[in-house]
Amino acid sequence: xxxxxxEILFPFRPxxxxxxxxGMQPGYDDNYTDESFLEVCVWTCTLESNISEAxxxxxxVGLLGSGFLVxxxxxxxxxxxxxxxxxxxxxxxxxxxxxxxxIYHTLTRSIxxxxxxxxxxxxxxxxxxxxxxxxxxxxxPGALTNxxxxxNISLNASIVASVLIASRLPSRLQVFAIVLFSLQVxxxxxxxxxxxxxxxxxxxxxxxxxxxxxxxGFVFTLHRLLFVLLLSLLVFVTxxxxxxxxxxxxxxxxxxxxxxxxxxxxxxTE
Numbered sequence: 001x002x003x004x005x006x007e008i009l010f011p012f013r014p015x016x017x018x019x020x021x022x023g024m025q026p027g028y029d030d031n032y033t034d035e036s037f038l039e040v041c042v043w044t045c046t047l048e049s050n051i052s053e054a055x056x057x058x059x060x061v062g063l064l065g066s067g068f069l070v071x072x073x074x075x076x077x078x079x080x081x082x083x084x085x086x087x088x089x090x091x092x093x094x095x096x097x098x099x100x101x102x103i104y105h106t107l108t109r110s111i112x113x114x115x116x117x118x119x120x121x122x123x124x125x126x127x128x129x130x131x132x133x134x135x136x137x138x139x140x141p142g143a144l145t146n147x148x149x150x151x152n153i154s155l156n157a158s159i160v161a162s163v164l165i166a167s168r169l170p171s172r173l174q175v176f177a178i179v180l181f182s183l184q185v186x187x188x189x190x191x192x193x194x195x196x197x198x199x200x201x202x203x204x205x206x207x208x209x210x211x212x213x214x215x216x217g218f219v220f221t222l223h224r225l226l227f228v229l230l231l232s233l234l235v236f237v238t239x240x241x242x243x244x245x246x247x248x249x250x251x252x253x254x255x256x257x258x259x260x261x262x263x264x265x266x267x268x269t270e
Contacts, residue, residue: 056177063184064090067192074199094180101176108167116164123161127186130154136194137187158186 068086075082108116131137132151147155162182166175197204212234220227 053171053173053177056174056181060177060180060184063181064188067184067188070192071195074195093183097180097183098176101172101179104163104167104179105169105172105175106167108164113168116168120161120164123157123164127154127158127161130157132190135190137190155186159183162186 068090071086072083130150131154132148135147135151137147137151137155159182162179166178166182169175169178193204193207196207216227216231216234219230
């Protein structure tokens, strides 16, 4: 009824637009709520309806325990000192995150949701392009070199994006659980995969294939079109691109001349 009255009073009113400044829009009340308002709450409503706080915490504990077990099994020298060091670092890590959860919860209260989604998406895209897929985001035990600069930038971008998304959640416990899950995915998981790869390359391939299957399974339950797009992308990156790289090697042409380095034509040991 109210909608019919509005159409009679304002038959040619312009379409409502979401603006930050500019005052009231003609034909709309100051407290007008558009139908697209619910689209902003998709992430929060999905978490509230499908994933409870207890489920998130159980998932975090399971991932953390399994990753910790993999680190111990793939370690070259297992000692009590290494075990205590891991436990101490994880305890400090979780305690600090739990203390900072209330700050993360109110971090973006004065920022519009559209800005948060756009910034988070941009940071995640930056993470995908700069991530070091051959190494680890943190220095593995026994490694002689530190992660590269691009790897650190990628890690920071993913963490900031996770904090921005978690700050829109309704409870502090959900913020803590989501940020902990994100840090396990972006910070802890690359270390686990790196240790598995160093331990056994075949096991690394099986682990990667298993993660791919699990990811596709979850995406299939959420959205069929997104599943098709993700599957096509995986096939293109893992099958078609390497095939192209191998095929173009036959067209490689190397030019030799007097500008090249001198090559010995005899054995120097003679």
